[in-house]
Amino acid sequence: MSRLMRTSEVIGRPVVTLNGQDIAQIKDVVYSAGGGAVGGFTLAGRGLFSGPLKQGLSWSAVMALGPDAVMIRDEDVVSSVTEILDASVRPGGSGGNVLGSEVLTDTGILLGTVVDVILEVSERRTCDVVGYEVSASEALGTHSAKVFLPLPDTLSASGEHVMVPAAAKDFVAHDLAGFGAAVKAFRKNLEGQG
Template sequence: MHRLQDLLGLPLLETETGTQIGQIKDVVLHIEDAKVQGVTLDEEKQSSFEMGIAYVDLLSVGRDAVMIRNHSVVHQCASIFEITINYYVKDLFKKEIITDDGLRLGMLVDVFFDASTGELKWYQVSDSIVSDLLYGRRVMPLPKLQIVGKDTVIVPGEMEKLLHKEE
Protein backbone atom coordinates (compact mmCIF):
# COMPACT_ATOMS: atom_id res chain seq x y z
CA MET A 1 0.00 0.00 0.00
CA HIS A 2 1.32 3.44 -0.96
CA ARG A 3 0.43 6.92 0.28
CA LEU A 4 -0.54 9.57 -2.27
CA GLN A 5 1.45 12.18 -0.33
CA ASP A 6 4.62 10.16 -1.07
CA LEU A 7 4.11 10.53 -4.85
CA LEU A 8 4.32 14.31 -4.78
CA GLY A 9 7.75 15.47 -5.94
CA LEU A 10 8.94 12.04 -7.13
CA PRO A 11 11.03 12.08 -10.32
CA LEU A 12 9.37 10.79 -13.49
CA LEU A 13 11.81 8.68 -15.51
CA GLU A 14 11.72 7.20 -19.02
CA THR A 15 12.81 3.56 -19.07
CA GLU A 16 13.85 3.73 -22.74
CA THR A 17 16.40 6.50 -22.22
CA GLY A 18 16.86 6.81 -18.46
CA THR A 19 15.97 10.50 -18.76
CA GLN A 20 14.12 12.36 -16.04
CA ILE A 21 11.35 14.32 -17.75
CA GLY A 22 10.06 16.04 -14.64
CA GLN A 23 8.58 15.48 -11.22
CA ILE A 24 5.11 14.57 -10.00
CA LYS A 25 3.35 17.85 -9.27
CA ASP A 26 -0.06 16.49 -8.26
CA VAL A 27 -2.22 13.39 -8.41
CA VAL A 28 -5.62 13.38 -10.11
CA LEU A 29 -8.36 11.29 -8.44
CA HIS A 30 -11.78 10.10 -9.52
CA ILE A 31 -13.52 9.86 -6.16
CA GLU A 32 -16.70 8.12 -7.39
CA ASP A 33 -14.68 5.32 -9.00
CA ALA A 34 -12.18 5.34 -6.10
CA LYS A 35 -9.26 5.40 -8.55
CA VAL A 36 -6.16 7.39 -9.31
CA GLN A 37 -6.75 8.84 -12.78
CA GLY A 38 -3.20 10.03 -13.33
CA VAL A 39 -0.53 12.52 -12.39
CA THR A 40 0.37 16.04 -13.40
CA LEU A 41 3.94 17.06 -14.14
CA ASP A 42 6.29 19.73 -13.01
CA GLU A 43 8.34 19.47 -16.22
CA GLU A 44 11.94 20.39 -16.87
CA LYS A 45 10.80 22.04 -20.14
CA GLN A 46 7.97 24.41 -19.31
CA SER A 47 4.87 24.21 -21.48
CA SER A 48 2.00 26.70 -21.68
CA PHE A 49 -0.42 23.84 -20.88
CA GLU A 50 -0.51 21.66 -17.78
CA MET A 51 0.79 18.25 -18.78
CA GLY A 52 -0.07 14.89 -17.29
CA ILE A 53 -0.03 11.13 -17.66
CA ALA A 54 -2.96 8.75 -17.30
CA TYR A 55 -2.41 6.19 -14.54
CA VAL A 56 -2.72 3.28 -16.99
CA ASP A 57 0.34 4.67 -18.82
CA LEU A 58 2.60 4.50 -15.76
CA LEU A 59 4.84 1.43 -15.89
CA SER A 60 5.52 1.43 -12.17
CA VAL A 61 5.14 3.52 -9.07
CA GLY A 62 8.13 2.99 -6.83
CA ARG A 63 9.25 4.39 -3.53
CA ASP A 64 11.84 6.65 -5.17
CA ALA A 65 10.59 7.23 -8.73
CA VAL A 66 7.69 6.81 -11.14
CA MET A 67 8.53 5.06 -14.40
CA ILE A 68 7.08 5.48 -17.90
CA ARG A 69 8.22 3.89 -21.16
CA ASN A 70 8.80 7.19 -22.99
CA HIS A 71 7.64 10.78 -23.35
CA SER A 72 4.85 9.80 -25.80
CA VAL A 73 2.44 9.11 -22.89
CA VAL A 74 2.62 12.74 -21.70
CA HIS A 75 -0.43 14.75 -22.84
CA GLN A 76 -2.25 17.95 -22.00
CA CYS A 77 -4.28 17.37 -18.84
CA ALA A 78 -7.45 18.70 -20.47
CA SER A 79 -7.31 15.87 -23.00
CA ILE A 80 -6.92 13.01 -20.48
CA PHE A 81 -8.74 14.14 -17.31
CA GLU A 82 -12.37 15.17 -16.98
CA ILE A 83 -11.76 18.18 -14.77
CA THR A 84 -15.41 18.44 -13.68
CA ILE A 85 -15.44 15.01 -11.96
CA ASN A 86 -11.83 14.70 -10.82
CA TYR A 87 -10.04 16.10 -7.80
CA TYR A 88 -6.45 17.10 -7.38
CA VAL A 89 -5.02 15.43 -4.30
CA LYS A 90 -3.49 18.67 -3.01
CA ASP A 91 -7.00 20.17 -2.94
CA LEU A 92 -8.38 17.16 -1.07
CA PHE A 93 -5.87 17.21 1.77
CA LYS A 94 -6.67 19.25 4.86
CA LYS A 95 -10.44 19.01 4.40
CA GLU A 96 -12.53 18.23 7.48
CA ILE A 97 -14.26 14.85 7.41
CA ILE A 98 -17.76 15.11 8.86
CA THR A 99 -20.46 12.46 9.00
CA ASP A 100 -23.85 13.14 7.48
CA ASP A 101 -25.26 13.24 11.01
CA GLY A 102 -22.88 16.08 11.99
CA LEU A 103 -19.96 14.36 13.76
CA ARG A 104 -16.43 15.63 13.03
CA LEU A 105 -14.06 12.68 12.45
CA GLY A 106 -10.92 14.72 11.81
CA MET A 107 -8.90 16.17 8.97
CA LEU A 108 -8.04 14.23 5.81
CA VAL A 109 -4.24 14.15 5.63
CA ASP A 110 -3.50 11.34 3.18
CA VAL A 111 -4.97 8.57 1.05
CA PHE A 112 -3.61 5.04 0.79
CA PHE A 113 -3.84 3.33 -2.60
CA ASP A 114 -2.90 0.12 -4.37
CA ALA A 115 -0.03 1.04 -6.71
CA SER A 116 -0.69 -1.87 -9.09
CA THR A 117 -4.31 -0.89 -9.79
CA GLY A 118 -4.54 2.75 -8.71
CA GLU A 119 -7.48 1.84 -6.45
CA LEU A 120 -8.01 4.18 -3.49
CA LYS A 121 -8.27 2.17 -0.25
CA TRP A 122 -8.06 4.22 2.96
CA TYR A 123 -8.27 7.78 4.20
CA GLN A 124 -5.70 8.76 6.81
CA VAL A 125 -7.30 11.04 9.37
CA SER A 126 -5.71 13.40 11.89
CA ASP A 127 -7.52 14.66 14.96
CA SER A 128 -4.81 17.17 15.91
CA ILE A 129 -1.03 17.33 16.16
CA VAL A 130 -1.16 16.57 19.87
CA SER A 131 -3.53 13.63 19.36
CA ASP A 132 -1.34 12.32 16.51
CA LEU A 133 1.71 12.38 18.78
CA LEU A 134 -0.05 10.80 21.76
CA TYR A 135 -2.27 8.24 20.05
CA GLY A 136 -1.24 8.12 16.39
CA ARG A 137 -3.30 8.85 13.30
CA ARG A 138 -6.41 6.94 12.37
CA VAL A 139 -7.53 5.38 9.09
CA MET A 140 -10.88 4.48 7.61
CA PRO A 141 -11.85 2.66 4.44
CA LEU A 142 -12.80 4.87 1.55
CA PRO A 143 -16.56 5.51 1.84
CA LYS A 144 -18.70 4.25 -1.04
CA LEU A 145 -20.78 7.43 -0.86
CA GLN A 146 -19.32 10.81 -0.01
CA ILE A 147 -19.67 14.45 -0.86
CA VAL A 148 -16.49 16.44 -1.42
CA GLY A 149 -17.12 20.10 -0.74
CA LYS A 150 -14.91 23.15 -0.72
CA ASP A 151 -13.87 22.70 2.92
CA THR A 152 -15.31 19.34 3.95
CA VAL A 153 -15.80 15.73 2.99
CA ILE A 154 -19.19 14.46 4.14
CA VAL A 155 -19.34 10.71 4.74
CA PRO A 156 -22.07 8.35 5.97
CA GLY A 157 -22.54 8.20 9.76
CA GLU A 158 -21.48 4.54 9.93
CA MET A 159 -17.93 5.57 8.93
CA GLU A 160 -17.36 6.57 12.56
CA LYS A 161 -17.46 2.87 13.52
CA LEU A 162 -14.93 2.00 10.80
CA LEU A 163 -12.40 4.63 11.90
CA HIS A 164 -9.51 2.94 13.73
CA LYS A 165 -5.90 3.50 14.77
CA GLU A 166 -3.34 3.21 11.98
CA GLU A 167 -1.14 0.13 12.29
Protein backbone atom coordinates in the same frame (compact mmCIF):
# COMPACT_ATOMS: atom_id res chain seq x y z
CA MET B 1 0.97 -7.38 -3.95
CA SER B 2 -0.99 -4.22 -3.44
CA ARG B 3 0.72 -1.26 -1.89
CA LEU B 4 -0.56 1.66 0.15
CA MET B 5 0.97 5.10 -0.11
CA ARG B 6 0.29 8.67 0.88
CA THR B 7 -0.39 11.13 -1.92
CA SER B 8 2.16 13.50 -0.37
CA GLU B 9 4.82 10.82 -0.87
CA VAL B 10 3.96 10.46 -4.56
CA ILE B 11 4.40 14.17 -5.23
CA GLY B 12 7.95 14.94 -6.32
CA ARG B 13 8.65 11.36 -7.36
CA PRO B 14 10.64 11.16 -10.62
CA VAL B 15 8.97 9.92 -13.80
CA VAL B 16 11.45 7.55 -15.45
CA THR B 17 11.37 5.85 -18.87
CA LEU B 18 12.57 2.32 -19.53
CA ASN B 19 15.58 3.97 -21.15
CA GLY B 20 16.56 5.34 -17.76
CA GLN B 21 15.68 8.95 -18.43
CA ASP B 22 13.93 11.07 -15.80
CA ILE B 23 11.67 13.17 -17.99
CA ALA B 24 9.68 14.89 -15.23
CA GLN B 25 8.49 14.66 -11.67
CA ILE B 26 5.00 14.33 -10.24
CA LYS B 27 3.56 17.74 -9.46
CA ASP B 28 0.10 16.71 -8.32
CA VAL B 29 -2.32 13.82 -8.34
CA VAL B 30 -5.47 14.19 -10.46
CA TYR B 31 -8.46 12.15 -9.31
CA SER B 32 -10.86 10.73 -11.85
CA ALA B 33 -14.55 11.52 -11.91
CA GLY B 34 -16.08 10.66 -8.54
CA GLY B 35 -12.80 11.05 -6.70
CA GLY B 36 -12.46 7.36 -5.91
CA ALA B 37 -9.49 6.62 -8.14
CA VAL B 38 -6.40 8.26 -9.55
CA GLY B 39 -6.93 9.43 -13.13
CA GLY B 40 -3.46 10.78 -13.72
CA PHE B 41 -0.81 13.25 -12.71
CA THR B 42 0.28 16.76 -13.55
CA LEU B 43 4.01 17.07 -14.09
CA ALA B 44 6.80 19.46 -13.25
CA GLY B 45 10.26 19.61 -14.73
CA ARG B 46 13.23 18.07 -12.96
CA GLY B 47 15.73 20.31 -11.25
CA LEU B 48 15.74 23.34 -9.06
CA PHE B 49 14.40 26.02 -11.37
CA SER B 50 11.96 24.08 -13.52
CA GLY B 51 8.28 24.79 -13.20
CA PRO B 52 5.08 23.00 -14.18
CA LEU B 53 4.99 21.28 -17.57
CA LYS B 54 2.30 21.44 -20.25
CA GLN B 55 2.31 17.66 -20.33
CA GLY B 56 0.47 15.36 -17.97
CA LEU B 57 0.43 11.64 -17.41
CA SER B 58 -2.78 9.63 -17.51
CA TRP B 59 -2.96 6.64 -15.19
CA SER B 60 -3.33 4.29 -18.17
CA ALA B 61 0.12 5.38 -19.38
CA VAL B 62 1.80 4.49 -16.09
CA MET B 63 3.62 1.14 -16.05
CA ALA B 64 4.25 1.16 -12.32
CA LEU B 65 3.88 3.55 -9.41
CA GLY B 66 6.76 2.39 -7.24
CA PRO B 67 8.16 3.57 -3.93
CA ASP B 68 11.04 5.40 -5.63
CA ALA B 69 9.85 6.26 -9.13
CA VAL B 70 6.93 6.32 -11.54
CA MET B 71 7.82 4.12 -14.49
CA ILE B 72 6.61 4.79 -18.04
CA ARG B 73 7.49 3.07 -21.33
CA ASP B 74 8.93 6.14 -23.06
CA GLU B 75 8.42 9.87 -23.29
CA ASP B 76 5.75 9.48 -26.00
CA VAL B 77 3.14 8.29 -23.49
CA VAL B 78 2.64 11.75 -21.92
CA SER B 79 -0.44 13.69 -22.99
CA SER B 80 -1.49 17.29 -22.63
CA VAL B 81 -2.26 18.38 -19.10
CA THR B 82 -5.65 19.87 -20.08
CA GLU B 83 -6.70 16.47 -21.37
CA ILE B 84 -5.89 14.92 -18.00
CA LEU B 85 -7.68 17.66 -16.07
CA ASP B 86 -10.75 17.57 -18.35
CA ALA B 87 -11.17 13.86 -17.81
CA SER B 88 -11.24 14.43 -14.08
CA VAL B 89 -13.79 17.24 -13.86
CA ARG B 90 -16.43 16.33 -11.30
CA PRO B 91 -19.89 17.75 -11.80
CA GLY B 92 -20.50 20.12 -8.91
CA GLY B 93 -17.45 18.81 -7.12
CA SER B 94 -14.39 20.51 -5.79
CA GLY B 95 -11.95 19.09 -8.32
CA GLY B 96 -10.76 16.49 -5.92
CA ASN B 97 -8.94 18.74 -3.50
CA VAL B 98 -9.94 17.47 -0.09
CA LEU B 99 -6.90 18.51 1.94
CA GLY B 100 -8.15 20.53 4.90
CA SER B 101 -11.75 19.39 4.45
CA GLU B 102 -13.69 18.35 7.54
CA VAL B 103 -14.71 14.72 7.71
CA LEU B 104 -18.32 14.40 8.87
CA THR B 105 -20.24 11.19 9.39
CA ASP B 106 -23.74 10.92 7.94
CA THR B 107 -24.91 11.09 11.54
CA GLY B 108 -23.32 14.54 11.87
CA ILE B 109 -20.24 13.82 13.93
CA LEU B 110 -16.97 15.54 13.08
CA LEU B 111 -14.16 12.98 12.88
CA GLY B 112 -11.35 15.36 11.98
CA THR B 113 -9.71 17.17 9.06
CA VAL B 114 -8.05 15.57 6.07
CA VAL B 115 -4.24 15.90 6.06
CA ASP B 116 -3.38 13.32 3.40
CA VAL B 117 -5.02 10.98 0.89
CA ILE B 118 -4.13 7.29 0.97
CA LEU B 119 -3.83 5.46 -2.35
CA GLU B 120 -3.78 1.76 -3.00
CA VAL B 121 -1.99 0.44 -6.08
CA SER B 122 -3.33 -3.03 -6.67
CA GLU B 123 -2.09 -5.99 -8.67
CA ARG B 124 -4.84 -5.29 -11.18
CA ARG B 125 -3.00 -2.05 -11.92
CA THR B 126 -5.67 0.23 -10.56
CA CYS B 127 -4.92 3.11 -8.23
CA ASP B 128 -7.77 3.71 -5.82
CA VAL B 129 -8.36 6.26 -3.12
CA VAL B 130 -8.95 4.02 -0.10
CA GLY B 131 -8.73 6.40 2.81
CA TYR B 132 -7.66 9.64 4.37
CA GLU B 133 -5.06 10.41 6.94
CA VAL B 134 -7.03 12.52 9.37
CA SER B 135 -6.03 14.88 12.10
CA ALA B 136 -8.39 13.37 14.64
CA SER B 137 -11.11 15.22 16.51
CA GLU B 138 -12.04 14.40 20.10
CA ALA B 139 -15.09 12.45 18.90
CA LEU B 140 -12.78 9.75 17.58
CA GLY B 141 -11.44 9.20 21.08
CA THR B 142 -8.05 8.05 19.82
CA HIS B 143 -4.78 8.67 21.56
CA SER B 144 -2.81 9.54 18.45
CA ALA B 145 -3.29 12.89 16.76
CA LYS B 146 -3.31 11.41 13.27
CA VAL B 147 -5.20 8.32 12.24
CA PHE B 148 -6.11 6.54 9.02
CA LEU B 149 -9.79 6.54 8.10
CA PRO B 150 -11.10 4.07 5.50
CA LEU B 151 -13.40 5.29 2.74
CA PRO B 152 -16.27 3.59 0.95
CA ASP B 153 -16.01 3.08 -2.84
CA THR B 154 -17.99 6.24 -3.45
CA LEU B 155 -18.50 9.26 -1.28
CA SER B 156 -19.67 12.81 -1.55
CA ALA B 157 -17.27 15.64 -1.05
CA SER B 158 -17.43 19.40 -1.34
CA GLY B 159 -14.51 21.71 -0.77
CA GLU B 160 -15.81 22.03 2.77
CA HIS B 161 -16.85 18.57 3.93
CA VAL B 162 -16.34 14.91 3.16
CA MET B 163 -19.26 12.70 4.16
CA VAL B 164 -18.51 9.19 5.40
CA PRO B 165 -20.76 6.48 6.83
CA ALA B 166 -20.85 6.47 10.63
CA ALA B 167 -19.30 2.98 10.62
CA ALA B 168 -15.99 4.37 9.27
CA LYS B 169 -15.21 5.42 12.83
CA ASP B 170 -14.97 1.79 13.91
CA PHE B 171 -12.34 0.91 11.31
CA VAL B 172 -9.74 3.54 12.08
CA ALA B 173 -6.12 2.36 11.87
CA HIS B 174 -3.14 3.91 13.60
CA ASP B 175 -0.52 2.91 11.07
CA LEU B 176 -0.43 2.29 7.33
CA ALA B 177 0.68 -1.31 7.81
CA GLY B 178 -2.62 -2.32 9.35
CA PHE B 179 -4.72 -0.03 7.20
CA GLY B 180 -5.12 -2.31 4.16
CA ALA B 181 -6.97 -4.85 6.28
CA ALA B 182 -9.07 -2.12 7.90
CA VAL B 183 -10.24 -0.83 4.50
CA LYS B 184 -11.22 -4.34 3.40
CA ALA B 185 -13.11 -4.99 6.65
CA PHE B 186 -14.88 -1.63 6.43
CA ARG B 187 -15.99 -2.09 2.82
CA LYS B 188 -17.17 -5.61 3.54
CA ASN B 189 -19.16 -4.26 6.45
CA LEU B 190 -20.85 -1.69 4.17
CA GLU B 191 -21.73 -4.35 1.60
CA GLY B 192 -23.30 -6.43 4.37
CA GLN B 193 -25.61 -3.53 5.25
CA GLY B 194 -26.59 -2.86 1.64
